[in-house]
Amino acid sequence: MNRLRTQVAIVGAGPAGLLLSHLLHRQGVDSIVLERRSREYVERRVRAGLLEHSTVELLRACGLAGRLDREGLRHDGFELRVNGHRHRVDTTALTGHRTYVYGQQELVKDMIRARLEAGGQVRFGIEDVSLDLAGDGPSTVRCTLDGRPAEIACDFVAGCDGFHGVSRRTIPPGLLTSYERRYPSAWLGILAAAPPTSRELVYAVHERGFALASMRTPEISRLYLQVEPGESLDAWPDDRIWKELRARLAVDGEAALTEGPVLERSLVELRSYVAEPMQHGPLFLAGDAAHIVPPTAAKGLNLAVEDVKVLSEAFHAWYATGDRAPLDGYSEARLPAIWEAEDFSDWMAHLLHRLPGDDTYGSRLQRARLDAVVNSPTAARQLAERYVGTSRQNSGGRARSRVTAAPG
Template identity: 65%
Template sequence: MKRLTTRVAIVGAGPGGLLLSHLLQLCGVDSIVLERRSRAHVEKRVRAGLLEGGTVDFLREAGLADRLDREGLVHEGFVFRFGARAHRMPFTELTGRTVHMYGQQELVKDLIRARTEAGARLWFDVPDVELRGLETDTPAVRCTVAGEPVEIACDFVAGCDGFHGVSRRSVPPGALTTYERAYPYAWLGVLAQAPPAAEELIYAVHGRGFALHSMRSPAVSRLYLQVAAGESVENWPDERIWKELHTRLDIDGAPELAEGPVLEKSCVALRGFVTEPMSHGRLFLAGDAAHIVPPTAAKGLNLAVADIKVLAAAFREFYETGDRGPLDGYSAACLPGVWQAQEFSDWMSRLLHRPAEGRVFHERLQHARLEAVVHSPAAARNFAENYVGLARERTPARGGRP
């Protein structure tokens, strides 16, 4: 078995793992990144594309935002459509913050290029990853690289391999507490070669269910429909998709939705998930390995970057001074913001989606809440601060569980 050494072994080459590797190199800390999927697969995975202003600022500070600044679409508001009317939410006017629309796969491409140009040890197609000795001072990662068995001795392991990855599953039963919620509906997501019908996002509340009009570029639209939990893509031919999108999104006086070839479509279950703590021994979990939020408020990628910001600073402190305090405080620093994002994502999901039951009563409550958000300055400001990430940034860290 080939034996290698590194300071931090990073499992997962999504945005979190790649960003952590980049930040560690900036402070002189060696890492190895292992990804079980191919590079082509990782670069094509379509995920949420809304980046909060704080996320964009951090990527700029890290020297990773050149293409994002050239090609990202800057938004200063979005539109609610309900009751056959359109209501604009001017979140930049309310908070001073913008958001960028920039596909997660595009950020991943930027990160992979930066890591490759820096000569980083970034390995794809790595199956059979096994974590060992997490509760000792000498953890190790065993895997297969180019058909050859490899053992990587390291100081720490960063689990950035998502909800279904090996990292969290390597923790002994009972060492972590998990909190979960499954929502009674799902999203049918569509990527279409069609120009967006509007320059800003449209959140549409309709009697047939929620719909979202988003975009990836001036020529490519990203569209979502609320569907039943467990719904199959096979039940949604393109003609049915466009018909339902028109029904839920079109209102009198608004630009009509443009149709085009459907490039991709998939059904995504909505769920909330948090693990506490976000570490065990020498293992630190980040991003979807530690928490999942429903996509309604587009917090997933932003939460992953927030985790990595804290984790990278803690590693830097440890290697510069030997102080493990920030690493030991990693969960306490991250979890309040995670739960704040969970709360807002849950609230926004209930605000926008048609319920599975109790429909009439819920519709009246939903309408009252929407009217408050668009007509009350205090409610609008509170909503905007949550939407752009300001509320989460102001959430203080805590020492211990509630």
């Protein structure tokens, strides 16, 4: 039996778990990261790529943005194409902040490298994690390490292992309330060896359905199509995908799309999920383990970064001063900003997607919202503030102030 001791056991080596371990290390707090998948898998897993200003500022402050600043793509706005006509939302002019495109897998590579170079313990291929959450005294994480059973005694557990991970499922039934919404749409996504259609993201609203043209590098495009839930990838050969993208992204009747070999493809059904509270005893949930947003507003990765920033500060307060209040108030501090992001992602989903069936009333509402964004500076500014995350930062700040001021 391997017996180990750490202060914080972190389950999951995605951006949330790796960043939390890095932040704790900078504060002098010890951690062990356990990941079910292999290192190669998590470094190749293509996920979100749009980073908000506050996310990039945090990565810079903790020394993780060197390659991001060299290779990341800075964006001052995005294109909104409505039935073949181009409009631009200048988010930097409207808010003073820009966004950045840098693939999640690249960020994960940077974080893993930083942890290992600092002597951090990040263990991959650990498929049998179980949690024994003690009310008093150390909790225990059980798993197999180096082919032998292991027990890791720890003060706290950070569940950063995603929606299907073990952490949230460890919370006893009845103590957790789940809120969920499933949307009548799915996204078919491809990664293509083709230069991006535009220097900025392109959101296309079309009678045939929504399309998004994004990028990962100046040579690699990431493109999405709205399809029906339950669609099969087999029904979408490359020729059909490109034909549909050309139709939905066309501008003034002309195709505006650069094509190339399809490197990867995926199909994701859109849904929202929030678990309350985000903690139970010594267990704290972060990232997709606690909440999921539809990809329409690209908030998932940024929410995870905010979670672990607040959580790392709470751990630091405990170990530095013995103040437990920030840990006890973690869920209350985070939920207002999470629900703000859920609301905006839901709003964007309804703004951009073709509605199912013959919902003429909903279609007219959608047209009115699009008209407002295109023609009203006030509506455009509100959209820009929520898009770059400044409105959410304000709501999260107010929540943290209330928790900090609470007695005990």
